[in-house]
Amino acid sequence: xxxxxxxxxxxxxxxxxxxxxxxxxxxxxxxxxxxxxxxxxxxxxxxxxxxxxxxxxxxxxxxxxxxxxxxxxxxxxxxxxxxxxxxxxxxxxxxxxxxxxxxxxxxxxxxxxxxxxxxxxxxxxxxxxxxxxxxxxxxxxxxxxxxxxxxxxxxxxxxxxxxxxxxxxxxxxxxxxxxxxxxxxxxxxxxxxxxxxxxxxxxxxxxxxxxxxxxxxxxxxxxxxxxxxxxxxxxxxxxxxxxxxxxxxxxxxxxxxxxxxxxxxxxxxxxxxxxxxxxxxxxxxxxxxxxxxxxxxxxxxxxxxxxxxxxxxxxxxxxxxxxxxxxxxxxxxxxxxxxxxxxxxxxxxxxxxxxxxxxxxxxxxxxxxxxxxxxxxxxxxxxxxxxxxxxxxxxxxxxxxxxxxxxxxxxxxxxxxxxxxxxxxxxxxxxxxxxxxxxxxxxxxxxxxxxxxxxxxxxxxxxxxxxxxxxx
Amino acid sequence: xxxxxxxxxxxxxxxxxxxxxxxxxxxxxxxxxxxxxxxxxxxxxxxxxxxxxxxxxxxxxxxxxxxxxxxxxxxxxxxxxxxxxxxxxxxxxxxxxxxxxxxxxxxxxxxxxxxxxxxxxxxxxxxxxxxxxxxxxxxxxxxxxxxxxxxxxxxxxxxxxxxxxxxxxxxxxxxxxxxxxxxxxxxxxxxxxxxxxxxxxxxxxxxxxxxxxxxxxxxxxxxxxxxxxxxxxxxxxxxxxxxxxxxxxxxxxxxxxxxxxxxxxxxxxxxxxxxxxxxxxxxxxxxxxxxxxxxxxxxxxxxxxxxxxxxxx
Numbered sequence: 001x002x003x004x005x006x007x008x009x010x011x012x013x014x015x016x017x018x019x020x021x022x023x024x025x026x027x028x029x030x031x032x033x034x035x036x037x038x039x040x041x042x043x044x045x046x047x048x049x050x051x052x053x054x055x056x057x058x059x060x061x062x063x064x065x066x067x068x069x070x071x072x073x074x075x076x077x078x079x080x081x082x083x084x085x086x087x088x089x090x091x092x093x094x095x096x097x098x099x100x101x102x103x104x105x106x107x108x109x110x111x112x113x114x115x116x117x118x119x120x121x122x123x124x125x126x127x128x129x130x131x132x133x134x135x136x137x138x139x140x141x142x143x144x145x146x147x148x149x150x151x152x153x154x155x156x157x158x159x160x161x162x163x164x165x166x167x168x169x170x171x172x173x174x175x176x177x178x179x180x181x182x183x184x185x186x187x188x189x190x191x192x193x194x195x196x197x198x199x200x201x202x203x204x205x206x207x208x209x210x211x212x213x214x215x216x217x218x219x220x221x222x223x224x225x226x227x228x229x230x231x232x233x234x235x236x237x238x239x240x241x242x243x244x245x246x247x248x249x250x251x252x253x254x255x256x257x258x259x260x261x262x263x264x265x266x267x268x269x270x271x272x273x274x275x276x277x278x279x280x281x282x283x284x285x286x287x288x289x290x291x292x293x294x295x296x297x298x299x300x301x302x303x304x305x306x307x308x309x310x311x312x313x314x315x316x317x318x319x320x321x322x323x324x325x326x327x328x329x330x331x332x333x334x335x336x337x338x339x340x341x342x343x344x345x346x347x348x349x350x351x352x353x354x355x356x357x358x359x360x361x362x363x364x365x366x367x368x369x370x371x372x373x374x375x376x377x378x379x380x381x382x383x384x385x386x387x388x389x390x391x392x393x394x395x396x397x398x399x400x401x402x403x404x405x406x407x408x409x410x411x412x413x414x415x416x417x418x419x420x421x422x423x424x425x426x427x428x429x430x431x432x433x434x435x436x437x438x439x440x441x442x443x444x445x446x447x448x449x450x451x452x453x454x455x456x457x458x459x460x461x462x463x464x465x466x467x468x469x470x471x472x
Numbered sequence: 473x474x475x476x477x478x479x480x481x482x483x484x485x486x487x488x489x490x491x492x493x494x495x496x497x498x499x500x501x502x503x504x505x506x507x508x509x510x511x512x513x514x515x516x517x518x519x520x521x522x523x524x525x526x527x528x529x530x531x532x533x534x535x536x537x538x539x540x541x542x543x544x545x546x547x548x549x550x551x552x553x554x555x556x557x558x559x560x561x562x563x564x565x566x567x568x569x570x571x572x573x574x575x576x577x578x579x580x581x582x583x584x585x586x587x588x589x590x591x592x593x594x595x596x597x598x599x600x601x602x603x604x605x606x607x608x609x610x611x612x613x614x615x616x617x618x619x620x621x622x623x624x625x626x627x628x629x630x631x632x633x634x635x636x637x638x639x640x641x642x643x644x645x646x647x648x649x650x651x652x653x654x655x656x657x658x659x660x661x662x663x664x665x666x667x668x669x670x671x672x673x674x675x676x677x678x679x680x681x682x683x684x685x686x687x688x689x690x691x692x693x694x695x696x697x698x699x700x701x702x703x704x705x706x707x708x709x710x711x712x713x714x715x716x717x718x719x720x721x722x723x724x725x726x727x728x729x730x731x732x733x734x735x736x737x738x739x740x741x742x743x744x745x746x747x748x749x750x751x752x753x754x755x756x757x758x759x760x761x762x763x764x765x766x767x768x769x770x771x772x773x774x775x776x777x778x779x780x781x782x783x784x785x
Contacts, residue, residue, distance in 0.1 A: 224569050237573040248476050259475040261629060261783040262731050 004407045005149045006421050007072065016150070018075035018470055021186045026070070026412065026419060037179050038069050038414055044175050066463035067172060069179065072411045072424055072445040073187075079441055079469045082145065082153055082428070085338035087437050088328060090141050090430045093160055093315045095331035097137040100314050101127040111330050112323045116347075120320075121368075122313025124276060126283060130300060132309045133208045134434045139307040140199070140271075141430040142166075142444075145338070147409045154341045154406065156425060158324070160316040161308060162273050165444040166429050167231040170195060170238070172466040173442070188471040190441035196238035198431055198438045199271075203239075205433035206305050207268040215268035218244045218258060222274050222290045232273050239271075246274070251294030254301040269305045276310050318401055319345065319367045342404060346397035355393065355402040359386055362402040363454075364393060377454060379405050408454055411465065413447055423448045425456050426467065441469035477571045478633045479784035484567040484583070485621070485637030491560035492614035493645040493679075494547050495607040497521050500679040502600070502607075505540065507671060518543040524652045524679075526644075527555055544603065549596040557610055561590050574630050578620035586613040629730055632723045636779060639723070643716035643772050646680055646703055650765045657696040657761065673699055680711040700761065701753045713768060717745040720775070727783070737778040744771050 005011055008019040015023045045064055074082075099106050100117055101124075107114050117123055142163025144156040173192050177184060200217065207215035221232040223245050236243035248258050249267065257264035272279065278288040283296035298304045314320065322343035328336045344351040344362075355362060359378050366374035376389040393400045410421035428443035445465040446456035456462040501521040519538040522531045525547055534552070535542050550556045554563075565587040568575060575583075589609070597603040618638070625631040650657070656672050673694045677683040682702060689706065690698050707714045721741045728734045756764050 224566075233572050242474055242477075243573060244474065245476065248474050259785070261473050261475055261478045261633075261727075262733075 004421070004423065005147070005409045007074075007147075007409050007411050007424075008421075010150065018073045018078075022071070022073060022183070022412075025183055025186065031418065034069070034414065041067055041069050041175055041179055044178065045171075065168070066449060067175070068413050068422075068447055068449075068463050068465045069176070070412050070414055070419065071176060071183075071466045071468045072426075072447075073468045073470060074426075076470050079190075081337070083439050083441075085153065085155075085336070086143055086145075086428060086430050086439060088332065088334060088337050089143060089155065089158070089324070090138060090432055090437065092324070092328040092331050093141065093158060094135070094137050094432060096327050097160075097309070097312055097315050098135055099331070101130060101311060106327065106330055109330065111326050112320065116317075116319055116323075117314055120314060120317060122276070122311070122317060124311030124313075126296060126300075127309070127311040131302065133302065133305045134206050136206055136432050136434065137309040137312050138315065139202055139206060139309075139432050141432070142427045143430060144425055144427050146406060146425045148406055149409075153338055155324070155338050156341060157318070158316040158321065159427075160312040162275065163427070163429065164228045164231055164273075165427055166195065167234045168464050169429070169440075169442055169444045169467070170234075172444075172464055176466045187468065190469040190471050192440050192442040195429070195440045196235065198440060199235075200239050200241070202431040202433035202438060203269050203271055203305075203307055205435050206307065208302055208305055210303060211266075211268035216258075216266060217241045217269040217271065218249075218267050220244055220246070220249070220270050220272040220274050222278065226273075228273065241271075246278075246289070246291045249292040249295070251292060251298045254294075254298045254303055256292070256295065256298045256304045267304060269307060271307050276313065279306075279310065317367060318365055319347070319398075322401060341406060344402040346393055346400040346402065351402075352393075352397050355400075356390060359390055359393075359402070361405065363405050364389060364400055364402045367399050367401060377405065380452075405454070411445075411447065413449070413465070415449070415451075420451070422451070423454050423456065424465065442467045473574070473629055475784050477574050478629065479780070480567040480571040481574060481630055481633045482637040482779075482784060484564050484571070485634040486641040487560040487564040487567070488583070488614050488617050489638050489641040490555065490645070491557045491564070492611050493641070494525060494555075494557050494560070495610035495614075496679045496681065497524050498544060498547055499604070499607045500675045501543075502540075502603070503678070504671060504675050520652055521547065524649055525555065526648050527553060545596060548603075548606070549593075558590060561587055561613075576620065576624035578624045579617065582613070582617040582620045586617070589613075629727055632727050633783070635723045636720060639716045639719040640772060640776055640779075642711055643713055643720070644769065646711050646713060646716070647765055647769045647772065649676060649679055650700070650703060651762070651769065654700075654762050654765060657700045669696075670694060676703075682709060682711060685709055697753055697757070700756075704756070705748060705751060705753060714745075714748045717741065717748055721745045724779075735778075735782045737775060737782045740771070740775050740778055744768070744775065 003011065008015060008023060010016050042064070045067055096106065106112055107117065138160045140163060142159040142165065144159065145153050146156050147153045169192055203217045204215055217239070218241055219232060219236040219239065221229060221243055223229065226232070233243055242258065244258055250257055250259065256267045256270070258267050274290060277285045278290045280291045280293060280295040281288045282293050284291070296310070299306055299310065322340065322345055325336045325340050328334060344355050346352045346355055355364065359376070362378045364376040364378070376386065378386065408423040408425065411424045412419050413422040415422070424445050424447045426443050426445050428439060431438040445467040446462050447465050448454060448456045448461070449463045450461055453461070498521065501517050504517045516538055518540055521543055522528050522538055530553065531538070531546055546553050546556065548557045551558065553559060565583055568580060568583045572580060593606055597606050621631070621634055625634070653672070653676050656669065656676070673696060674683060676699060677686055680703065686694070686699065686702055689702060689709070692698060702709050702712065704713050706712045707718055709715055724738045724741050728738050
């Protein structure tokens with residue numbers, strides 16, 4: 001594995017321009033002061049956490065995700081490059097989903113194998129030939145990006161269903177502003193706190209044509225027992241929209257209403273944080289008590305917008321991922337601005353043979369897995385684990401893809417022994433409205449706190465950092 | 473606002489109010505039973521506590537008789553009793569969590585720390601002293617929650633629905649005490665109150681924190697008909713039926729004003745208030761105190777159902 005590129009000191013140890021002030025500051029600040037602020041940040045998080053969420057519940061899985069106080073910095077010109085690439089990618093994703101549920105030109109052209117679409121459990125036959133308001137399917141996308149050197153960003157994963165994590169982007173910034181005003185004074189950091197406004201503008205812009213000029217937007221949550229409930233209530237609060245559960249909504253005459261103290265009120269746009277399966281017991285899982293009976297009929301009648309649309313999973317599946325560069329070329333006629341990590345598809349015989357021969361150098365992932373589970377990191381696994389995984393891959397090759405182990409970039413991070421480099425990724429959020437695409441300059445930086453670890457998922461010991469995009 | 477949000481706020485307030493009431497009943501009963509038999513007679517005060525809490529049938533389905541131990545556990549800590557203090561606080565927090573964004577930080581903090589602290593008491597106090605401390609703590613939690621709501625909430629429908637919850641629960645609680653103890657208040661039993669009656673009367677007043685108020689209002693020794701007057705008709709007494717209905721009517725009116733529409737809940741509540749305003753104590757005694765109270769409890773329940781149908785469902 002190659003030496004990791006450090007975003008502060010590069011490969012050769014010379015401080016890169018965007019990090020000049022931060023490096024100087026890290027040199028000046030006394031360790032005990034930094035440690036004190038670190039503890040203060042933790043306290044602030046607990047307080048906010050306690051005021052919003054359920055921390056302290058003995059039987060709860062919820063806990064604080066560790067927060068690292070050293071910001072991750074991205075230079076303005078790097079961000080602009082990233083931004084153009086993200087816009088391009090999300091445009092292609094939308095065109096692709098529209099095509100899959102419409103004319104299917106990409107299938108006829110052989111861009112992507114048919115069985116990968118039609119036999120995919122996230123493919124929704126209910127959406128075939130279905131028009132969605134303004135032809136937008138993915139209104140909110142979270143694109144996971146990693147970098148390996150000064151020039152190269154790779155897309156690691158597209159999240160086109162119900163991406164989460166944006167509340168951390170907003171709260172991390174709030175806490176940093178409170179704790180490190182002097183560090184902000186030395187930088188020109190692009191603000192992120194307009195995200196809720198941008199999100200609301202996006203959601204309002206995609207209301208069905210039949211809705212009034214001031215459409216009613218709601219956020220649909222599975223409820224208090226969902227692990228992201230805190231984010232749902234946080235966002236609803238910032239957006240100033242009702243946080244509804246399935247039982248608060250009903251459908252009459254193919255129109256969606258919410259039950260209010262002043263009687264039924266029509267709902268035009270539903271920002272749903274509920275998976276397709278649970279949306280409507282009449283259309284999908286009949287045992288779902290979380291959804292709204294008849295919601296799909298209102299959707300199909302064009303009387304309500306669901307954000308994101310139903311069936312967007314066909315675009316963010318790990319197996320489909322490897323076709324994204326071709327999808328971009330096919331639909332936009334452009335070269336992809338952001339690279340894909342080279343991917344071997346175990347469903348193809350030659351790829352499978354390569355993967356089995358080189359498994360100790362590869363990362364092997366389950367196609368439908370998420371959260372860092374169901375994957376093998378070859379270089380850090382012992383022989384027996386590798387052998388067991390090999391058997392799994394052989395028995396169901398279509399379920400697996402493999403990628404080289406990337407030397408993810410590192411950022412300076414507070415650890416017990418002081419400040420040390422740790423691997424990071426980035427999830428920016430891309431909003432697609434009728435009028436335009438909006439990307440707030442920033443995102444969620446996740447950091448693998450364990451030395452040498454490449455797994456940034458919070459379920460596996462990952463933390464978060466504030467992400468600073470420098471202006472100019 | 474969402475009906476579910478209003479419903480959660482209404483019940484959140486009701487559960488906190490109920491927890492406080494249960495703590496008062498237990499405190500009062502503990503005090504009564506600590507007196508020598510000569511002062512309180514042979515009556516089983518623990519049984520009377522279960523009745524006043526309104527859960528006698530469920531209780532006696534589980535226990536052959538009421539003792540200090542099983543009543544205290546059932547009313548304060550039992551998870552089998554959906555109206556125990558513990559269950560009330562659990563339910564209050566569940567409701568609060570579901571409407572987190574409709575609460576102020578102070579209210580959430582009050583209810584959440586109550587719930588966290590409750591865990592510290594485990595399966596209940598091991599001594600009488602500890603139980604006393606627990607019962608005081610419950611009342612303080614309720615005061616803190618109510619005070620936070622009063623001082624920090626916007627005066628809009630969300631606030632008015634929490635107030636409706638408080639006053640409906642309070643009216644029900646006061647009426648239940650009167651329902652169980654009415655025989656002690658009848659003027660027919662008018663004799664120069666022996667010590668037995670005196671302590672029973674004081675206990676009634678204590679359970680609605682009205683002992684001091686009584687002396688300020690009447691400047692007289694404890695008289696059963698005056699106690700009935702204080703708890704039923706005196707509007708200046710915050711736990712009287714009249715005061716509760718004054719508040720229920722005014723909060724329902726604010727909601728109707730904001731929504732531009734009156735409904736059956738407003739009409740029914742005004743009816744109850746008018747009856748209370750036009751009543752005299754001697755007439756109530758003549759036409760039957762017990763019947764009057766039972767009718768009131770039924771009316772209060774009916775208004776609760778109507779509020780639910782009109783706004784919360």
